[in-house]
Amino acid sequence: MSTRKSSAALREQIAKAKAAKRAAVRRTSGTREHPTGDNGQSFSRNEDFAVDHHDPFNLRKGEYPGAKVLKQRVAAARTTGRLNVAALGLKEIPSEVLHMYDLESIGAQDGSWAESVDLTRLVAADNLLEALDDAIFPDTSLDAFQDDDDGRGNIFGGLETLDLHGNILTGVPLGFRRLTQLSSLNLSSNHLDNSCLDIISQMTSLRDLKIAKNRLTGPLDAAIANLELLEMLDLHGNSLSALPPNLENMARLRILNLNENHLESVPFDALAKLPLTELTVKKNRLSGTLIQLGVEVLPYLQSLDASSNQLTQLISPGSKLSLPAVHAVSLAMNRLQALPDMSSWINLLTLAVEENNISAIPDSFTGLEKLRHADFASNDIRVVPPEISRMGALAALRLTGNPLRDRKLISASIDVLKETLAVRLEPPPPYQETRDQATITGLMEQLSGLDTKAMTTASLSAGLEAIDDESRSDVDDQFATPPTSAPHSPDRSRSQTMSSDKSASLESSAQTWAVKPGGVLDRSRMESSTLDSTMCAAVAAQHQVRQVQLHHNLFTCIPVSLSALGITLSSLSLTHNQLAGDAFLTARLELPALREMNLASNHITSLRPLNQYLEAPVLEKIDVSMNRIKELPEDLKQAFPRLSVLLVANNQLTDLGAETIRGLRIVDASNNDIAHLNPRIGLLGGNQGLQRLEVTGNRFKVPRWNILERGTEATLQWLRGRVPAEDMAAWKEENGDDSNVD
Structure with a gap:
């Protein structure tokens, strides 16, 4: 019987829809003649040059200005399922919304009944709604509407998102609990009190609930824990004083906002059992220890x-x-x-x-x-x-x-x-010694030990010989000296001679430079312009110097005496000196263990002296920022095969060649005078290629800033899009496909 009823109702609705459509066609297809001009030419209102003004003379001042907007939004929502009536000054849900699925409403707006879909999203925020009538959200199950052939049904029964924030609601209708598809509810910035939680706690399908800036006071109702599917709860801006102990029932809660309340404690023992990723409790009354x-x-x-x-x-x-x-x-x-x-x-x-x-x-x-x-x-x-x-x-x-x-x-x-x-x-060793380096170090220690033993043996033998000579001389004196002659007396005793030699040795050792733990020789801020080669040799004989700090001095050249420390020296800093021009290194300097060199904040104009005179086969990093370098040598990588990091920021570079930086992993050329960025630099990326490129603060205008700020990979992709196709094809064979950046 119910099947016949529903079939008859469906046929009746279809018949009404067809009748409404025929009536609309008759109204629009009148037999009025078009006006003609003096020459008999017909003018049509539907010409392309016609301008449509609904109120050209502003004569409809008494009409509600949002009526047209409301009709347009309702018509769009009928086919999209998303209705936005926010900020229209509404004091109640308009009748246009309540009757949006009526056949008369569909026909009046040239709609199609077949294109209508259920409403899934309703945004009525920032209006003047004080209450929602129970007739709009009836407390009736959806199954009950299927047996009602005369009723319109609940048009909001399929809502998944409901946004009513920024109104003046004092309560929520009981029918909210019938919205079984609703997953997101926003009731923030209203006048709701604790009683609303009785109904909201029955909306068990909610995943996102916002009741911020309302009038909730005292302890939070324990019924809120019935929302076991809830993932986000926003209660900030209320006057809550305590949380319920059964919060652990909300097993999916990830985000909890309790800012600006009156909480005196937070039950972390319960919160620790939840998958919380974000917890905010600022501007409360918490005191003592936060986490129990x-x-x-x-x-x-x-x-x-x-x-x-x-x-x-x-x-x-x-x-x-x-x-x-x-x-x-x-x-x-x-x-x-x-x-x-x-x-x-x-x-x-x-x-x-x-x-x-x-x-x-x-x-x-x-x-x-x-x-x-x-x-x-x-x-x-x-x-x-x-x-x-x-x-x-x-x-x-x-x-x-x-x-x-x-x-x-x-x-x-x-x-x-x-x-x-x-x-x-006191830094640790900057790098692990290789097997060869450890072997060399061990050999040096063994040789040093042999030298010490040899010196000890020589001193002992010399002492014995001296004692023997002294005894012999005494015996000879007894026989050779005439009785009338006085015995010979030395100017000072032997003990005095030995003590003076010992004090001289101590004085010599006290003059050597101190080496900090980790092998750091710090000679910074000494106003030095030279480095004594004798002292360097003495230090190298006693210590394994790994780092040399010479920054903030008066050096005009890199001291060649550093070669005495070269077998172990791995890091050298000469920042804030007076290295100038291209004559800061004029003699051969061998530093076989050097890995990092810092020459920042000087007046260097070229790196040619490093290529010509510096022998550093394992050099990995060069920092020459804050200088006056105008160009980079193309054979920099050939001179230093292991070089991977080059920092030349804040210089005067006018060009950055792709071949110059080929093989490097990190290049910082920001804040220079580069007028054009070579597109072939983009081919340096890919597998085991350029990983970081900083070129901001230069003169070039392309690529634009929005490309540069997206990082090295985006910049390199943009550059690769400007290289010839044959070069790009070869790059793709080695690194795979690539997509351009607009």
Whole structure:
């Protein structure tokens, strides 16, 4: 019987639709004649040059200005299933929306009944809605409407997204619980109180719920935990004082926003059982310890914000907290006195702890290898650990407002800060010795030991001979000296001679340069212009010098006396000297173990002297930033076969040739005078090719900035798109296909 009813109803609806269409055709196909001109030519209103003005003389001042917009949006929503009536000043849901699926409405707007789809998204935000009538959202199941042939049904029954934020709603209709397809509900910035949670907690299909900036007060209703599919919950801007203990029932909750409430504690024992990735509780009334004893790990948490509270500790003293996935931690504007062990926060990128009472930067801080930004401003820190200079990823460190002993560190840039702290550091060996180098070192130690034994044996034999000679001379004197002659007395005794020789030896050893642990010879800021070759030889005989720091001196040439240290020297810094022109190296210099050379902040104009005189077969990195270099030698890679890093930023380069940098992995030529970027540089990318190219701050206009800011790969792709097809084909055979960047 019900099948016949529905079939008859369907036939009736089809008949009505056809009748409405025929009526519309009759209205539009009238037999009116077109007006004609004096010459009998007919003018049609549908000509292309005709201009359609709905109100050319502005005579419809009394009409609702949003009526036309509303009709257009309703017509579009009928075929797309997405209706947006936001910011129209609505005080209630318009009748056009409620009757949008009626046949009369479809025919009046030249619509097609066959093209209509169910409404899945409704946005009615930023209006003046005070209440939603129960008739609009009836508390009736969808199955009940199937047996009702006369009713219109629930047009909102298929909603998946409902956005009502920015209204003045004081309650929600009971029929909300019948929206079984709804997954996203936004009720923020309304006037809802705790009673709304009774209905919302029955909407078990929700995955995204926002009730921020309403009038929720007191403890949060425990019924909210019935939303077991919920993944995101936003309750910020209310007056909640406590969370329910059964939050662990929300087994899929990933994002929880509790900012700007009146919370005095957070049940981390329950939250630790959830897959939380983001938790924000700033501007509450939290005090004492944030995370209670017993919570040892939050395995999925990526972002934690507990700023603007009254916390004194993050965790209990003596306990540890593991945050293996955390990316950002903000504990600013609290009363923290210390930070916990952060050694397990291996993925941390941003740490904000400004405006606290922290007295020291913890040792575990320097082990955060991925950390990029750290803010310790306005604390009680007095000493900055020198190990911070080893944090390669750290790009920003704020220390303003701290009583530092070294005041210049407060306003120093991160590069200056690292350079200053590196001088105070006792670095480990910069690289592992190869087998050949270890063999050479062992041979040197053995030879040194043999020399010591030989010297000891020689000194002993010399001592014995001296004693024997003295005894013999005494005997001879007894027989050869006349009785009337006085015995010969030396000017000083033997003990005095030995002591003077010993003091001279100590004085000579005291004059040798000190070598820090790790093989660092630091002769920086000595106002030196030369390097004594004798002292270098003496130091090389006693130590294995791996690093030489000669920065901030008066050197006009690279000292050739460094060759005495060449067998072990791997790093050389001559920054901030007076190296000028192309005569800063005029003699052959052999440094067989040198891997890194830093000549930044000088007045060098060419790198030809390095190619001509420097013998460094394992040199990997050259830094000549902040000089006056105008061109790069094409045979730089041939002179230094292992060279992979070239830093020439802030120079006067006018051209960057592809052959010049072929084989390099990292090239920084930013802030130069390059007028044209050679497209063949793009062919240097690919497998085992150029990995990082910095060319910002030059004169060229293409590629544009939006290409450069996307990184090296995007820049190289853009350049490859400008090379000849035959060259690109050869590149593709080695590296595979490539897509151009617009």
